[in-house]
Amino acid sequence: MIKAEHYLKPAWVRRQFELVLPMLPIGSSATLQLGGKFLVEMNESGQDLIEGASSVQTFPLMLEGERVGALLLCLPAGSKIEQEHTLGGLLAHTLQGMLEAEHERHSVARETLESYREMALLQRAVTNLNLSLKPAAVVEALLKEFDRRAADYGAVFVYAADSGGYDLEGSFGKDAVQAFVKFKNSSLSADLVARTTGDIINDLSSSTLWAGEVPDFRSLLWLPLIAHGEKLGMLVLASCRTEWFSAADLKRAQTLSSVAATALRNAQLYAAEQKMFQSFVRVISTAIDAKSPYTAGHCRRVPEIALMIAETVHHADSEKFAGFVLDEDERNTMEIAAMLHDCGKVVTPEWVVDKANKLDSIVNRIHLVALRFEVLRRDALLAYYRALAEGEEQESIEAIYQERLRQLDEDLTFLEKCNSGGEFVSSEQVLRLKSIARQRWTDARGQTHPLLSENEIYNLAIQRGTLNQEERKIIEDHAVHTINMLSQISFPRSLRNVTEYAAGHHERMDGTGYPHGLNRDQLSIPARIMVIADIFEALTAPDRPYRKPGTLSWAIEIMHRMKLDNHIDGDLFDLFLSEKVYLAYARKHLAANQIDEVDASRYPAGREA
Amino acid sequence: MSKNAKIAIVDDEVHIRSLLEQTLEDLEGEPEILMAVNGLEGLALIEREQPQLVFLDMMMPLMNGYDVCAAVRKNPALADVIIVMLTAKGQESDRVRGLEAGANRFVTKPFDPDEILDLAREILGCP
Numbered sequence: 001m002i003k004a005e006h007y008l009k010p011a012w013v014r015r016q017f018e019l020v021l022p023m024l025p026i027g028s029s030a031t032l033q034l035g036g037k038f039l040v041e042m043n044e045s046g047q048d049l050i051e052g053a054s055s056v057q058t059f060p061l062m063l064e065g066e067r068v069g070a071l072l073l074c075l076p077a078g079s080k081i082e083q084e085h086t087l088g089g090l091l092a093h094t095l096q097g098m099l100e101a102e103h104e105r106h107s108v109a110r111e112t113l114e115s116y117r118e119m120a121l122l123q124r125a126v127t128n129l130n131l132s133l134k135p136a137a138v139v140e141a142l143l144k145e146f147d148r149r150a151a152d153y154g155a156v157f158v159y160a161a162d163s164g165g166y167d168l169e170g171s172f173g174k175d176a177v178q179a180f181v182k183f184k185n186s187s188l189s190a191d192l193v194a195r196t197t198g199d200i201i202n203d204l205s206s207s208t209l210w211a212g213e214v215p216d217f218r219s220l221l222w223l224p225l226i227a228h229g230e231k232l233g234m235l236v237l238a239s240c241r242t243e244w245f246s247a248a249d250l251k252r253a254q255t256l257s258s259v260a261a262t263a264l265r266n267a268q269l270y271a272a273e274q275k276m277f278q279s280f281v282r283v284i285s286t287a288i289d290a291k292s293p294y295t296a297g298h299c300r301r302v303p304e305i306a307l308m309i310a311e312t313v314h315h316a317d318s319e320k321f322a323g324f325v326l327d328e329d330e331r332n333t334m335e336i337a338a339m340l341h342d343c344g345k346v347v348t349p350e351w352v353v354d355k356a357n358k359l360d361s362i363v364n365r366i367h368l369v370a371l372r373f374e375v376l377r378r379d380a381l382l383a384y385y386r387a388l389a390e391g392e393e394q395e396s397i398e399a400i401y402q403e404r405l406r407q408l409d410e411d412l413t414f415l416e417k418c419n420s421g422g423e424f425v426s427s428e429q430v431l432r433l434k435s436i437a438r439q440r441w442t443d444a445r446g447q448t449h450p451l452l453s454e455n456e457i458y459n460l461a462i463q464r465g466t467l468n469q470e471e472r473k474i475i476e477d478h479a480v481h482t483i484n485m486l487s488q489i490s491f492p493r494s495l496r497n498v499t500e501y502a503a504g505h506h507e508r509m510d511g512t513g514y515p516h517g518l519n520r521d522q523l524s525i526p527a528r529i530m531v532i533a534d535i536f537e538a539l540t541a542p543d544r545p546y547r548k549p550g551t552l553s554w555a556i557e558i559m560h561r562m563k564l565d566n567h568i569d570g571d572l573f574d575l576f577l578s579e580k581v582y583l584a585y586a587r588k589h590l591a592a593n594q595i596d597e598v599d600a601s602r603y604p605a606g607r608e609a
Numbered sequence: 610m611s612k613n614a615k616i617a618i619v620d621d622e623v624h625i626r627s628l629l630e631q632t633l634e635d636l637e638g639e640p641e642i643l644m645a646v647n648g649l650e651g652l653a654l655i656e657r658e659q660p661q662l663v664f665l666d667m668m669m670p671l672m673n674g675y676d677v678c679a680a681v682r683k684n685p686a687l688a689d690v691i692i693v694m695l696t697a698k699g700q701e702s703d704r705v706r707g708l709e710a711g712a713n714r715f716v717t718k719p720f721d722p723d724e725i726l727d728l729a730r731e732i733l734g735c736p
Contacts, residue, residue: 003634006634105627106631109627109628109631110631112624112628113628113631113632113722116628116719116721116722117721117722117723119719120720120721120722120723120724121721124721
C-alpha cells in the first residue's frame with residue numbers, strides 16, 4: 001500500500017512553495033494534497049488563503065500509474081494563465097520527482113526491513129529452538145513463537161515410528177488438546193498429513209473435507225516439518241476468524257519450521273542414541289547379574305539404593321554435603337555408574353565369583369576327595385578279609401577295621417567342614433589337615449599318592465572364607481577390570497564421571513580398600529554413596545544361595561561396625577539411618593521377614609562412638 | 610498514543626535512519642518522526658522538539674551518543690525523554706557506558722523491526 005502522505009515532508013514542500021510563490025501574481029496560493037489530506041496550503045506572502053480566487057489549476061501527482069494527490073494553484077482574476085501554468089508545471093514536476101524518489105527509497109527500505117525481520121527471526125529461532133535436545137522442548141519453543149498474536153490455536157503433530165501415525169506433541173489455545181484431537185480425526189487432517197508443502201485455508205467452511213469438527217476453527221495454516229528430506233511432523237495454526245493468515249505469516253512460519261525441523265531431528269537422533277546407550281548398559285548389567293546366581297539382581301538394585309541415597313543427600317540441609325546437586329546429568333551419571341559398577345565381573349571367571357567352597361574349581365573337588373576315602377574304606381575292608389583269610393582272630397581285626405572306618409569318617413567330616421569355609425581354620429587344624437593329607441591311597445595302576453594334593457591342602461587351609469590369595473586377587477581385580485572397561489568408553493561430557501563413581505565401590509574411607517586404596521577425601525560423594533549402596537544390597541540381597549537373606553537390623557549393625565572401622569562414610573551412613581532410606585528401600589524390595597525393627601538409638605550419629 | 614507523539618532518530622548512517630523511519634511509520638497514531646544526522650544536531654533537535662522517544666546511535670561525528678545522552682539527562686526539561694541507544698552487536702562495554710550516561714534501553718544493530726515496534730509501542734503506551 002502506498003502511503004504517499006509520508007513521502008513528502010511538509011517543511012520541504014513549504015520551502016518549494018516559498019521559492020515559487022513570489023513568481024506568481026499577488027494573491028496566488030498553492031496547495032499540496034496527498035493521500036486524501038491537505039498537506040500544505042500557502043499563499044505567496046505565506047499567509048492564509050484568500051477568498052475569491054478566480055481560477056484553480058490542478059496538476060495531478062502520480063505513483064505507479066495511480067493518482068495519489070495533486071498540486072493546486074489558485075490564481076487571482078486576470079492572471080496570465082499560460083506563464084503561471086508553466087511555473088505550476090515546474091513545481092509539480094519537482095514534487096513528482098521527489099515523490100518518486102521517496103517512493104523508491106521507501107520500497108527499498110521496506111524490502112530491506114523484511115530481510116531484517118527474517119534475519120532477526122532466524123537468529124532468534126536458531127537460538128530458541130536449539131536450547132534443548134528434548135523433542136518436547138523443541139516443539140514447545142516452536143509453538144511459543146506463535147502463541148502471542150499469530151494465532152488462536154496452534155499444535156505440532158510428530159510422526160511416531162511405532163504407530164505409523166502422528167501424535168499430538170504440543171498445543172496452545174482454549175481446550176487445545178480436545179480441539180486438536182477432533183482436528184486429527186477429521187478428513188481434512190488426513191489429507192494435510194499426506195502433503196509435502198504448507199498452505200493457508202482462508203475459510204474452512206469452504207473446504208469439502210472439513211465438517212466443522214472444531215467450530216472455533218475458521219481459518220487454518222499448516223506446514224509439514226521436514227528435515228533432510230524426511231517428514232517429521234506437522235505444524236497447524238488455527239484462527240477463530242476467517243482470512244486471518246497472510247502470505248507473510250506463512251513465510252514466517254516456514255522460516256521457523258525449517259529451523260524447528262532440524263532441531264527436532266537432532267533431538268530425536270539424540271534421544272535415540274541415548275536410548276541405545278541405555279540399552280547397552282542394561283545388557284551389560286543384566287549379563288553380570290545373569291552370570292552368577294550369587295549376585296543376581298545386584299546390578300539392578302544397587303542403582304535404586306544409590307539414587308535413593310543421592311536424593312536424600314540432595315535434599316539434606318547440611319554443610320557436609322554442600323556442593324552435591326542431583327541434577328539430571330548427575331542422576332544419569334550415578335545411575336549408569338551404579339549399573340556398571342561390577343562390569344569387571346564379566347571377565348572374572350565364574351568359578352571364582354561363585355566359589356562357595358574351598359575346593360570348588362569348575363567342580364567341587366571335595367567329591368574327588370570323598371572318592372579317595374571310599375577307596376581307603378574298601379582297602380580297609382580288603383585288609384579285614386585278607387587278615388580273616390590268613391586266619392587272624394576275627395574279634396581283633398574287626399575292632400581294627402571299625403576303628404579305621406571311624407577314623408576315616410571323622411577325617412572326611414573334618415575336611416568337609418574345612419571345605420565349607422564357614423568357620424575360621426586355626427593353625428592346629430591346619431596341622432591335622434596336613435596329617436590327614438599324608439595318608440596314601442592306591443590308584444588303578446597301583447601307584448600310591450598322598451590323600452590330599454598340595455593344591456587341595458592349600459585351599460582347605462584357607463583361614464577365612466573360601467577364596468585363596470590368588471583368587472581373592474582375581475576378585476579384587478574386577479574393580480580394576482571395571483575401570484579398564486569403562487575407561488574405553490568415550491563418555492560425553494555430561495557422563496564424564498561414570499568411571500570414577502563406578503570404580504570406587506570397594507574403596508574404604510581409611511584408604512585400605514581396593515583397587516587404588518583411595519581415602520575419603522579422594523572419593524567424591526557419589527563414589528562414597530556407591531560404597532554404601534553396594535554393601536547394603538549385598539547384605540540384604542534376598543537371593544544368595546549360600547545364606548538366608550539378611551534382616552535389616554543385622555545389615556545396619558554390620559554397616560555400623562564398618563562406619564566405626566572407617567570403612568564407609570560416617571556422614572552418609574548417619575543420613576542413611578536418620579532419614580530411614582534403608583526402610584524406604586526395604587519396603588519396596590525386601591521380603592516381610594527381612595524387615596525387622598532397627599534400634600537407631602544404638603547407632604549415635606557423628607564420628608566418635 | 611497521543612496524536613502528536615514525536616520520535617527522534619539520531620544516527621549518522623543514512624540507511625539506519627531510513628530503515629528506522631520506515632519501521633516506525635507502521636506505528637498506530639502516525640507519530641511525527643524527526644531525524645538528525647549527528648550528535649550536535651541531534652541534541653539541538655531533542656532540546657527544541659522534546660520528543661517522547663529518541664533512538665540514539667552511539668558512534669557519531671561531532672558529538673557521540675554518550676555525550677548527547679549525558680547532556681539530555683542534565684536538562685530537567687527533558688527528564689521524561691526515553692532514550693534507546695543503538696549499539697553494535699556484542700559490545701557489552703558499550704552498554705555499561707550507555708547506562709552510565711543515562712540511556713533507558715538498548716537495541717543492537719542490525720535491529721529486529723518487530724523488536725523496535727514492540728519497544729516503541731510499550732514506551733509510547735500503544736495498545
